[in-house]
Amino acid sequence: MKKSLIYVLLSTVLFSLMEIALKAAGNQFNPIQLNLIRFTLGGLVILPFAAAHLKKQHRRIQLADWKVFSLTGFLCVVVSMTLYQLAIEYGEPAIVAVLFSCNPVFALIFAYLILHENVSRTDIISLILSVIGLLVIVDPFKLTDPLGIFFAILAAATFGFYSIMSQAASLRVELDGVVMTSFTFIAGALELLVIILITKLPPVAAAMRSVSWLKPFAAIPILTNVNLPNLWILLFVGVAVTGGGFAFYFLALQEGGVTMASLVFFFKPVLSPIFAFFLIGENISLPTIIGVAIIIVSSLITLYGYRIDVKSSE
Numbered sequence: 001m002k003k004s005l006i007y008v009l010l011s012t013v014l015f016s017l018m019e020i021a022l023k024a025a026g027n028q029f030n031p032i033q034l035n036l037i038r039f040t041l042g043g044l045v046i047l048p049f050a051a052a053h054l055k056k057q058h059r060r061i062q063l064a065d066w067k068v069f070s071l072t073g074f075l076c077v078v079v080s081m082t083l084y085q086l087a088i089e090y091g092e093p094a095i096v097a098v099l100f101s102c103n104p105v106f107a108l109i110f111a112y113l114i115l116h117e118n119v120s121r122t123d124i125i126s127l128i129l130s131v132i133g134l135l136v137i138v139d140p141f142k143l144t145d146p147l148g149i150f151f152a153i154l155a156a157a158t159f160g161f162y163s164i165m166s167q168a169a170s171l172r173v174e175l176d177g178v179v180m181t182s183f184t185f186i187a188g189a190l191e192l193l194v195i196i197l198i199t200k201l202p203p204v205a206a207a208m209r210s211v212s213w214l215k216p217f218a219a220i221p222i223l224t225n226v227n228l229p230n231l232w233i234l235l236f237v238g239v240a241v242t243g244g245g246f247a248f249y250f251l252a253l254q255e256g257g258v259t260m261a262s263l264v265f266f267f268k269p270v271l272s273p274i275f276a277f278f279l280i281g282e283n284i285s286l287p288t289i290i291g292v293a294i295i296i297v298s299s300l301i302t303l304y305g306y307r308i309d310v311k312s313s314e
Helices: 002-016 018-025 031-056 063-090 093-100 103-115 121-138 146-173 177-199 202-209 212-217 228-280 286-313
Strands: none
Touching: 002 018, 002 228, 018 093, 018 228, 031 063, 031 177, 031 228, 063 093, 063 146, 063 177, 093 121, 093 146, 093 228, 103 121, 103 146, 103 228, 121 228, 121 286, 146 177, 146 228, 177 202, 177 228, 202 212, 228 286
């Protein structure tokens, strides 16, 4: 339990800095371009650790493994993270961050349906409280960006599905979270690169420019604004947040299961406003404080339930 809690803590801190890092990047990058860069860097930075894990297991990556990586890479990088970037593009980053933190709700549902994992009473109570806390923070009666909210919910749902599919695939091909994360990112980045190259084809670019909401995604750049002044933010988003954050998340998923790994996204809405307050001077509203308090109670219930499960299994 101690090891999984350390993974949860490290992943939570890194993920909680994501929106601040993206905000620091400003309008320097196209959202899909930023996705490509950060997941390429993230996958490559974890690759040496993945290679070490493979060597320790006396395992080599086979063609069948790449089929799995292409699926998980598509679900994570191409679908979920693209929806997440669209949500930030059309909505408020703080609200998107909170809504995306609902993905454990979807993960738990998919875990029950796909992996047939047991859902305890404490899991259900914790999830209900978390959703209530998230709703208090978002305040749905004052929403002004429905498109951003729509993309954020879709991103959360698809990421929850991806988390469970990745866990199932990991058990099937007998690869741990570090290996799965690295090759998933590399495969997803390659798939995203193909899509970006397609958007550069003149007929495709012209067709996309004729649709107002698709204009920003016509002829998506690849290396534009990748320069020395922007290097620090690219390295932080790609290496620390994406590479480290996701690796620790899936290690927590592997070590403690869906419930324990879900704590990352329960604590993220707590830490994100605090980091935003101290690092970029964003105000913390009263609904946010109340919602955060509810989420903390929810997380404590999850930890209590997990501790009981561990003692029972022992």
